[in-house]
Amino acid sequence: MAVQKPSIPKGTRDFGQKEMARRNYIFDTIRSVFCSFGYQQIETPAMENLSTLLGKYGEEGDKLLFRILNSGDAFAGVDFDKPLTPQICEKGLRYDLTVPFARYVVQHQNEISFPFKRYQIQPVWRADRPQKGRYREFYQCDVDVIGSRSQVNELELVQMVDAVFSKLGVRVGIHINNRKVLTGFAEIAGAPDKVVDITVAIDKLDKIGLEKVKEEMAEKGLEASGIAVIEQILQLSGSFEEKLASMRALFQGGSASGIGSEEGLKGLDELEELFGLISAASVSQPVQLDLSLARGLNYYTGAIFEVKALDWEIGSICGGGRYDNLTGIFGLPDLSGVGISFGADRIYDVLTGLELFPASLESSPRLLFAVMGADELRYVLPVAAQLRAAGVAVEVYPEATKLKKQFDYADKKAIPFISINGSNEMEASTVNIKNLVTGQQQAFPAADLPAILKFLK
Amino acid sequence: MAVQKPSIPKGTRDFGQKEMARRNYIFDTIRSVFCSFGYQQIETPAMENLSTLLGKYGEEGDKLLFRILNSGDAFAGVDFDKPLTPQICEKGLRYDLTVPFARYVVQHQNEISFPFKRYQIQPVWRADRPQKGRYREFYQCDVDVIGSRSQVNELELVQMVDAVFSKLGVRVGIHINNRKVLTGFAEIAGAPDKVVDITVAIDKLDKIGLEKVKEEMAEKGLEASGIAVIEQILQLSGSFEEKLASMRALFQGGSASGIGSEEGLKGLDELEELFGLISAASVSQPVQLDLSLARGLNYYTGAIFEVKALDWEIGSICGGGRYDNLTGIFGLPDLSGVGISFGADRIYDVLTGLELFPASLESSPRLLFAVMGADELRYVLPVAAQLRAAGVAVEVYPEATKLKKQFDYADKKAIPFISINGSNEMEASTVNIKNLVTGQQQAFPAADLPAILKFLK
Numbered sequence: 001m002a003v004q005k006p007s008i009p010k011g012t013r014d015f016g017q018k019e020m021a022r023r024n025y026i027f028d029t030i031r032s033v034f035c036s037f038g039y040q041q042i043e044t045p046a047m048e049n050l051s052t053l054l055g056k057y058g059e060e061g062d063k064l065l066f067r068i069l070n071s072g073d074a075f076a077g078v079d080f081d082k083p084l085t086p087q088i089c090e091k092g093l094r095y096d097l098t099v100p101f102a103r104y105v106v107q108h109q110n111e112i113s114f115p116f117k118r119y120q121i122q123p124v125w126r127a128d129r130p131q132k133g134r135y136r137e138f139y140q141c142d143v144d145v146i147g148s149r150s151q152v153n154e155l156e157l158v159q160m161v162d163a164v165f166s167k168l169g170v171r172v173g174i175h176i177n178n179r180k181v182l183t184g185f186a187e188i189a190g191a192p193d194k195v196v197d198i199t200v201a202i203d204k205l206d207k208i209g210l211e212k213v214k215e216e217m218a219e220k221g222l223e224a225s226g227i228a229v230i231e232q233i234l235q236l237s238g239s240f241e242e243k244l245a246s247m248r249a250l251f252q253g254g255s256a257s258g259i260g261s262e263e264g265l266k267g268l269d270e271l272e273e274l275f276g277l278i279s280a281a282s283v284s285q286p287v288q289l290d291l292s293l294a295r296g297l298n299y300y301t302g303a304i305f306e307v308k309a310l311d312w313e314i315g316s317i318c319g320g321g322r323y324d325n326l327t328g329i330f331g332l333p334d335l336s337g338v339g340i341s342f343g344a345d346r347i348y349d350v351l352t353g354l355e356l357f358p359a360s361l362e363s364s365p366r367l368l369f370a371v372m373g374a375d376e377l378r379y380v381l382p383v384a385a386q387l388r389a390a391g392v393a394v395e396v397y398p399e400a401t402k403l404k405k406q407f408d409y410a411d412k413k414a415i416p417f418i419s420i421n422g423s424n425e426m427e428a429s430t431v432n433i434k435n436l437v438t439g440q441q442q443a444f445p446a447a448d449l450p451a452i453l454k455f456l457k
Numbered sequence: 458m459a460v461q462k463p464s465i466p467k468g469t470r471d472f473g474q475k476e477m478a479r480r481n482y483i484f485d486t487i488r489s490v491f492c493s494f495g496y497q498q499i500e501t502p503a504m505e506n507l508s509t510l511l512g513k514y515g516e517e518g519d520k521l522l523f524r525i526l527n528s529g530d531a532f533a534g535v536d537f538d539k540p541l542t543p544q545i546c547e548k549g550l551r552y553d554l555t556v557p558f559a560r561y562v563v564q565h566q567n568e569i570s571f572p573f574k575r576y577q578i579q580p581v582w583r584a585d586r587p588q589k590g591r592y593r594e595f596y597q598c599d600v601d602v603i604g605s606r607s608q609v610n611e612l613e614l615v616q617m618v619d620a621v622f623s624k625l626g627v628r629v630g631i632h633i634n635n636r637k638v639l640t641g642f643a644e645i646a647g648a649p650d651k652v653v654d655i656t657v658a659i660d661k662l663d664k665i666g667l668e669k670v671k672e673e674m675a676e677k678g679l680e681a682s683g684i685a686v687i688e689q690i691l692q693l694s695g696s697f698e699e700k701l702a703s704m705r706a707l708f709q710g711g712s713a714s715g716i717g718s719e720e721g722l723k724g725l726d727e728l729e730e731l732f733g734l735i736s737a738a739s740v741s742q743p744v745q746l747d748l749s750l751a752r753g754l755n756y757y758t759g760a761i762f763e764v765k766a767l768d769w770e771i772g773s774i775c776g777g778g779r780y781d782n783l784t785g786i787f788g789l790p791d792l793s794g795v796g797i798s799f800g801a802d803r804i805y806d807v808l809t810g811l812e813l814f815p816a817s818l819e820s821s822p823r824l825l826f827a828v829m830g831a832d833e834l835r836y837v838l839p840v841a842a843q844l845r846a847a848g849v850a851v852e853v854y855p856e857a858t859k860l861k862k863q864f865d866y867a868d869k870k871a872i873p874f875i876s877i878n879g880s881n882e883m884e885a886s887t888v889n890i891k892n893l894v895t896g897q898q899q900a901f902p903a904a905d906l907p908a909i910l911k912f913l914k
Contacts, residue, residue, distance in 0.1 A: 006509050006560045006787045009548050012502035014561055016568065017575070020498040036845040038822035038852035038870070041477040045469035045594050046503060046550075046580065047523075052463050066504075069524040069546055071584035080537070089526055091466050093503075103463045104471055111473065113869035115855055118474070123503065127528035137502050150855035152834065159842065281838040330463045365495035377609065378737040385616065385738055388493040395495035398572055398607035412570035413495070 011128070011136030021361040026168070026347055027121055027141065033163045034143055037156055039117040044100040046123075047091045054092075056099045056329065064127045066093040066136075093125040097142040097341075098326070105146055106330040114147030114335075133345065144339030146326065151270060153338050154303045154322065155277040161307055161318055161340065162283045168347070169356045171310040172285050172317070177293035178271050179300045179321070181247065184264015185233055188255045189226035196297055197222075198230060203292035205234050228256035233291070240289055244272060270302055299323050305340055312350045318342050365393040366456055367417040367433070370406040379426050380419065383446055390453055410436060417456055468585070468593030478818040483625070483804055484578055484598065490620045491600055494613055496574040501557040503580075504548045511549075513556045513786065521584045523550040523593075550582040554599040554798075555783070562603055563787040571604030571792075590802065601796030603783065608727060610795050611760045611779065612734040618764055618775055618797065619740045625804070626813045628767040629742050629774070634750035635728050636757045636778070638704065641721015642690055645712045646683035653754055654679075655687060660749035662691050685713035690748075697746055701729055727759055756780050762797055769807045775799050822850040823913055824874040824890070827863040836883050837876065840903055847910055867893060874913055 008014060015023060031041070047068060054062055067089035074088040094100050097120045105116065121141045128134055143160065145153045158174055165172045185202075186195045197220045201213045208216075213234065217227050232255055236243050251264035271289065278287055293304050295316075302322035309317055320340030327335045351357050367387065369380045380396060387394045395415065397406045403420065410418050419433045425443070433455060434441040444452050465471060472480060488498070504525060511519055524546035531545040551557050554577045562569065578598045585591055600617065602610045615631055622629045642659075643652040654677045658670045665673075670691065674684050689712055693700050708721035728746065735744055750761050752773075759779030766774055777797030784792045808814050824844065826837045837853060844851045852872065854863045860877065867875050876890045882900070890912060891898040901909050 006564055007506065008502050008509075008560075008564075009504050009506055012504060014502070014565065015500040016565065017497035017499060020500060024498070035821055036848070036850045038825075038850055038872075040474035040821055041481070042474060043472040043477060045465050045471070046582070047466050047469060047594065049464065049466055052465075064528075066528065067526040068550075069526055069542065071521075071523065075541060084532060085526065093525075103465075107463055107465075108471065108473065113866055115866075117852075125503070137504065145855070148855045152828075152853060152855035155838075156853070156855075163845070277835070277838065280835040281842055364492055364497055368495075371609075378734070381612075381734065381738040388620070391493070393493045393495055395574075396609060396613075398602070398605045398609035398613075409570055409572075415495075 009136070011130030011134075013135060013137070017364075018362065021364065022348060022351070022357050023139075023344065025357065025361055026344055026351070027139075029167050030141055030164050030342055031119070031121070033160050033167065034119045036163070037117070037160055039119045039143055039145075042101075042104060042118050042120055043122060044094065044097075044104055044120070046093055046125075048094055048100060048103065050086075050090055050092045052103050052330075053095060053099060057095055061095060065095055066125045066127055068092060094122075095126055096124050097122060097140045098144075098339075101142070101144060102326045103330055105335070106327050106332045109332060115145050115153070116147055117143075117145045119143040133349075135345070139344045141342040141344050142339060143342075144337055146335055146337030146339075149336045151273045151277055151303075154270075154274050155281060157305065157320065157338065157340050158274075158278055158283055158287060159281060161305075162285045164342070165307070166284055168351060170312075170347075170350055170354065173308050173310055174283075174285055174287040175290035175293050175306045175308065176271070176274065176287060177290050177304040178267040179297065179302055179304055180263045180267025180270065181291070182267075182294070182297070184247075184251050184261035184267055185229075187261040187263065188250055188257055188259045189222065189229040190257050190259060191222055191226050194220060194222065196294065198233075199292060199294040199297070201230060202234065203294065210234060225257040232256055236291070240275060243289065244268060267302070274303065295319055296321050299326075301325075301336075303338060309350045309354075312353045314346050314350055314353075316343070317346045317350060362414050365395045365413060365415050367392065367394045367419060368406070368410045368413075368415045369394065369396045370403060370410075370418055370420045371397045371400045372403075372420070372422055373400045376400075376421055376426065380421060380431070383431055383452075386449055387452065387456075390449060392453065392456055466593070468587030468591075470592060470594070474821075475819065478821065479805060479808070479814050480596075480801065482814065482818055483801055483808070484596075486624050487598055487621050487799055488576070488578070490617050490624065491576045493620070494574070494617055496576045496600055496602075499558075499561060499575050499577055500579060501551065501554075501561055501577070503550055503582075505551055505557060505560065507543075507547055507549045509560050509787075510552060510556060514552055518552060522552055523582045523584055525549060551579075552583055553581050554579060554597045555601075555796075558599070558601060559783045560787055562792070563784050563789045566789060572602050572610070573604055574600075574602045576600040590806075592802070596801045598799040598801050599796055600798075601794055603792055603794030603796075606793045608730045608734055608760075611727075611731050612738060614762065614777065614795065614797050615731075615735055615740055615744060616738060618762075619742045621799070622764070623741055625808060627769075627804075627807055627811065630765050630767055631740075631742055631744040632747035632750050632763045632765065633728070633731070633744060634747050634761040635724040636754065636759055636761055637720045637724025637727065638748070639724075639751070639754070641704075641708050641718035641724055642686075644718040644721065645707055645714055645716045646679060646686040647714050647716060648679055648683050651677060651679065653751065655690075656749060656751040656754070658687060659691065660751065667691060682714040689713055693748070697732060700746065701725060724759070731760065752776050753778050756783075758782075758793075760795060766807045766811075769810045771803050771807055771810075773800070774803045774807060819871050822852045822870060822872050824849065824851045824876060825863065825867045825870075825872045826851065826853045827860060827867075827875055827877045828854045828857045829860075829877070829879055830857045833857075833878055833883065837878060837888070840888055840909075843906055844909065844913075847906060849910065849913055 068091040078087045123137050123139050125137050182195050185198050186192045214227050236246050251261045253260035300321035301324040304321040306316045307318035322338040324336045371377045384394045384396050425432050429446050430443045431446050432443045525548040535544045580594050580596050582594050639652050642655050643649045671684050693703050708718045710717035757778035758781040761778040763773045764775035779795035781793045828834045841851045841853050886903050887900045888903050889900045
């Protein structure tokens with residue numbers, strides 16, 4: 001009987017040893033930075049009630065939820081004249097970490113001390129059409145603080161981004177924008193409903209030029225006075241401070257439309273404070289105001305962040321922003337929060353592309369004891385145990401088989417040292433260790449652990 | 458409008474900061490031991506094709522699988538006259554880590570170098586009726602080696618159990634049995650189909666006494682000569698070596714039935730080799746032959762392991778055994794493997810009960826900079842950054858609010874040190890740090906990082 005070779009659902013992945021070592025390296029680095037800022041980890045269940053998930057990601061998002069069939073007889077008592085899915089599925093797999101976080105905060109509000117600084121690294125599932133770089137199961141890595149409106153929180157996120165990528169050796173640009181400023185632009189252009197169009201226009205200036213942008217704005221229905229305001233915004237230039245001053249003048253009613261914007265001014269205050277804090281804290285990677293940053297305009301209410309690798313073309317590898325009403329959907333209003341999410345898969349690709357993974361990740365065991373027979377095996381067992389107790393990863397080949405096979409095994413697992421011992425070594429109470437990279441070989445008294453450790457370094 | 462307080466599906470859990478710190482401590486300890494033996498981590502998707510999962514866990518297991526509704530319109534083209542579930546669900550959540558591991562080995566057999574030593578720490582899902590200590594989502598923590606029949610593998614599992622629980626500070630008893638010996642008992646009792654009954658009988662001797670055991674065996678349909686053999690087995694006593702010798706005699710045809718058992722003899726050889734290796738490698742926790750150990754009799758073919766905490770009553774906290782045909786179900790026969798699984802939830806309960814979690818897990822941040830105003834904030838930011846760069850977890854309170862509130866925050870997060878700085882400190886370029894446990898307080902030059910680090914130790 002031919003058995004079909006097994007496979008996994010499309011859009012999902014197995015991670016082998018090498019990928020896991022690399023992924024753990026990324027997660028451990030991120031985790032250590034989060035911890036150094038006092039952020040603490042939580043985990044939520046893979047399954048949430050659909051009542052928690054539905055309606056939180058738009059109509060499209062609802063369709064992309066993986067639903068779990070009710071256990072037992074899912075069709076018992078079902079009315080076949082009504083829509084079936086809601087009757088047979090009460091649970092779904094989490095779609096992101098944000099909604100479960102909001103649910104967590106509301107559910108545990110009496111145990112939490114605010115401001116609540118949490119991080120969460122867990123997989124999420126989306127029934128997206130799988131394609132290159134888009135999976136149906138992938139890890140998200142979110143860090144948020146909720147219950148404080150202070151710009152110190154935004155600063156900390158920037159500091160954490162800086163620390164993570166500095167530790168990983170990746171040069172990044174940290175782009176910052178502010179939703180209130182974008183709202184201000186739309187307000188003084190007399191088109192408060194055209195925030196997205198205006199932000200997109202700002203982004204297009206370099207590519208299509210001023211005239212084309214103005215044409216496009218007209219097509220989008222912007223009045224002449226509004227277009228004149230857009231032109232003023234597009235001509236913003238100079239240092240951060242100079243841009244800030246120009247924008248302040250515009251928001252104070254000095255734009256072509258003569259309309260002012262309180263919201264825009266608030267946004268400028270936030271930006272000014274944040275950039276002031278950033279320079280006080282000295283961040284090593286470049287941070288820049290990016291007025292074209294238009295991420296999450298449906299839910300962000302203040303700062304908007306995006307991080308790009310400077311030496312590898314891949315789009316955003318990290319992003320986030322401030323939201324003012326995340327927990328409102330679950331009945332707990334007026335909690336402001338700010339957070340960012342690290343894109344583990346893209347960071348993985350950047351580190352791979354730039355060859356930035358430490359070589360030490362490749363070979364987890366350091367030494368293989370080859371085995372020639374039962375007596376030789378018993379002879380090396382205590383030595384192996386001592387080395388492990390001293391913190392060295394050591395393998396003992398489990399079979400007294402051909403040496404060629406044992407060497408192949410060391411080679412495939414990239415184990416850099418091999419120890420082969422026979423009757424001579426046993427009589428002399430020595431262990432013979434060979435560096436498979438340099439070819440250097442040496443015999444040590446079996447009891448001389450320090451010398452062996454030094455050789456294995 | 459009253460919004461219902463959100464909840465999570467029954468049988469699932471949220472893990473807060475404290476629980477996560479403790480769980481990570483357990484997993485990190487286990488992981489470090491696995492690594493020191495050259496085992497490497499893999500991860501498989503949460504979802505597997507139902508064709509991979511169904512029929513692997515018995516009829517009851519099939520019912521306990523969580524099935525995932527096909528995405529898109531799951532009911533499109535469905536024949537309502539046929540069973541619906543198979544038509545609308547192609548995927549299920551993994552039920553354990555063993556079947557996905559077998560699937561992984563078969564699918565990736567050409568990339569793997571055997572013997573393949575892997576570990577895997579991931580959640581599994583079962584639609585069991587939730588009850589105390591039984592969850593619908595829980596982590597498994599499995600370590601296996603596949604592709605080698607050598608008892609060195611069994612030894613390593615014992616060594617790893619020993620190392621993990623020694624590191625965690627838990628005294629355990631490691632119980633070992635062998636499926637072939639149990640088969641041998643049934644064979645020489647003339648009842649090869651009664652392995653379970655006979656093993657249960659051995660287990661009951663202490664509780665109900667010899668006569669009752671014999672009665673029960675008769676009820677189970679064992680012949681008189683078989684019962685006489687059981688009596689011989691129950692009378693096995695003495696040291697490990699003496700028991701081994703007595704069993705060898707029985708399996709060589711010296712039992713009351715006169716029947717011998719090749720399989721039983723093989724099992725004894727394995728046990729003898731394994732216990733010899735264990736004493737050569739010197740294992741610190743007690744290891745014992747336990748002929749009543751009857752775990753996994755449907756799939757184990759050699760060694761059977763079970764680990765119990767000696768100072769906390771909770772049942773088995775770790776168990777496993779050798780299986781000869783795990784990958785046969787997916788078309789790759791003749792690969793023998795052996796593995797164990799650590800029960801994370803029970804280990805958590807043991808460590809909690811015995812108060813063995815290190816106190817250091819409780820307070821992840823070490824120091825809180827209280828904040829009195831914008832200038833004071835800017836003053837401490839670089840100091841906080843330097844301390845973090847030196848490896849100390851530090852928080853800066855994000856708001857210039859009442860000191861009482863900031864002290865409460867430090868208290869709730871168990872942050873042991875607080876630093877409060879005002880105009881005096883700023884003028885003198887010092888930082889003032891207070892140990893909240895001892896009450897000791899000291900001012901340091903802001904630039905004297907070594908002195909500050911020493912105080913925070």
